[in-house]
Amino acid sequence: MYFDNSPCRVCGAEVELRAHDASEVRHGKNPDGTVDLRVCSNPDCPTNATSPADTPTP
DSSP: OOOOOOOTTTTOOEEEEEEEOHHHTTTTTTTTTTSEEESSOOSSSGGSSSSSOOOOOO
């Protein structure tokens, strides 16, 4: 089983783990990526920006 209890690297808030979209792996976009997506629970965190280019990794 996979656990990642580390806080957000940007703001320090709790991070939720969510499954990747299966189409990302199937279409070769991220075959070696992480097991889950790390999503910051703080809605004001820069990692939750609407533009992917401006979004740091939580």
